[in-house]
Amino acid sequence: MTEKKTIFSGIQPSGGLTLGNYLGAIKNWVSLQESYNSIYCIVDLHAITVPKEPKDLRHNTLEVLANYIASGLDPDKNILFIQSHVSAHAELAWILDCFAYIGELSRMTQFKDKSKKNEGNITAGLFNYPTLMAADILLYNTDLVPVGEDQRQHLELSRDIAQRFNNRFSPTFAVPEPYISKVGAKVMSLQDPTSKMSKSDDNENSYILLNDKPDDIMRKFKRAVTDSIGVVGYQDEQPGIKNMLDIISKITEEPVQRIVDRYSGKGYADFKVETAEVVIEELRPIREEAEKLMKDKEYLQKIYQSGAEKAEEIARKTLRKVYKKVGFVPRY
Numbered sequence: 372m373t374e375k376k377t378i379f380s381g382i383q384p385s386g387g388l389t390l391g392n393y394l395g396a397i398k399n400w401v402s403l404q405e406s407y408n409s410i411y412c413i414v415d416l417h418a419i420t421v422p423k424e425p426k427d428l429r430h431n432t433l434e435v436l437a438n439y440i441a442s443g444l445d446p447d448k449n450i451l452f453i454q455s456h457v458s459a460h461a462e463l464a465w466i467l468d469c470f471a472y473i474g475e476l477s478r479m480t481q482f483k484d485k486s487k488k489n490e491g492n493i494t495a496g497l498f499n500y501p502t503l504m505a506a507d508i509l510l511y512n513t514d515l516v517p518v519g520e521d522q523r524q525h526l527e528l529s530r531d532i533a534q535r536f537n538n539r540f541s542p543t544f545a546v547p548e549p550y551i552s553k554v555g556a557k558v559m560s561l562q563d564p565t566s567k568m569s570k571s572d573d574n575e576n577s578y579i580l581l582n583d584k585p586d587d588i589m590r591k592f593k594r595a596v597t598d599s600i601g602v603v604g605y606q607d608e609q610p611g612i613k614n615m616l617d618i619i620s621k622i623t624e625e626p627v628q629r630i631v632d633r634y635s636g637k638g639y640a641d642f643k644v645e646t647a648e649v650v651i652e653e654l655r656p657i658r659e660e661a662e663k664l665m666k667d668k669e670y671l672q673k674i675y676q677s678g679a680e681k682a683e684e685i686a687r688k689t690l691r692k693v694y695k696k697v698g699f700v701p702r703y
């Protein structure tokens with residue numbers, strides 16, 4: 372690899388990707404790919420922390436890969452791979468488990484939220500999830516981790532664990548910085564704009580999927596919850612409108628204030644339609660390309676196999692160093 376800095380990020384194959392995943396993560400990855408050595412993973416090990424149908428998991432894993440490529444991540448410029456293909460992730464996660472405290476893991480809001488939804492069957496995997504995420508990142512001497520706002524806390528923990536390990540032994544891991552963009556880092560639910568858009572939401576009108584058809588997208592935006600103020604404005608009292616302004620601005624790069632000015636004197640109906648149209652046009656080529664790629668499993672296989680080979684080489688080197696530092700006897 373060249374002297375460019377390294378990026379690592381990943382998405383769980385736990386259902387179709389949402390507009391939140393796209394605007395909060397993938398769209399930024401595409402714009403960063405020229406200036407960094409980038410490694411993008413489909414984190415299937417993370418996805419089984421809550422129950423998954425094996426057949427769905429297999430399908431979703433390939434679909435995330437297809438969406439990465441369809442969104443513009445060039446497989447020749449980025450390492451694209453499936454987490455379970457590189458066993459160093461699970462191995463380093465165990466070591467890091469021994470450097471993470473129960474107290475800090477208990478404070479993770481994603482754990483608290485997800486355990487509320489799975490009360491009665493909270494797995495140890497769900498609890499240990501953040502140390503696996505730290506392993507993902509630290510294996511590649513990652514400098515930058517582009518994610519949405521909801522991953523900030525996990526990233527802080529990865530930094531703490533890296534520093535703890537480095538202090539206990541000697542500098543081993545790069546300490547990664549978060550990259551969280553100003554606009555689009557938290558796309559909100561269309562039905563409850565005070566909470567994050569999420570594919571695990573029970574109400575399918577609350578999220579836009581990358582493979583939603585134009586009619587679905589239009590219908591969902593037309594039904595989006597707004598407010599009774601009636602004037603398009605960018606303020607916390609109008610979370611639904613604010614969310615749509617962010618969505619348009621993130622996609623078109625038109626400053627929010629200009630959009631607000633364009634709507635002076637107009638109602639919400641036109642504004643919702645414009646938001647839907649902007650999203651439809653942004654997602655149309657991605658959906659079409661992803662559909663094509665999903666029919667070419669051989670091509671996808673070639674990408675994830677070569678990705679895993681490249682990732683493995685880097686990951687093994689780090690893991691060897693870590694094993695040596697903690698005092699394991701080398702096999703060779």
Ligand code: TYM
Pocket residue numbers: 379380381382383384390391392393394395396414417503504507508516517518519520521522525555556557558559567568569
């Ligand atoms: P996951 O799979 O929930 O989401 C993937 C990425 O999408 C972002 N995102 C959002 N951004 C803006 N608005 C939203 N509504 C929204 N919903 C999701 C997330 O912030 C994330 O960037 N733990 C991670 C996966 C992971 C990972 C890693 C990420 C595992 N290992 C290593 C980075 C580095 C997760 O559950 O993301």
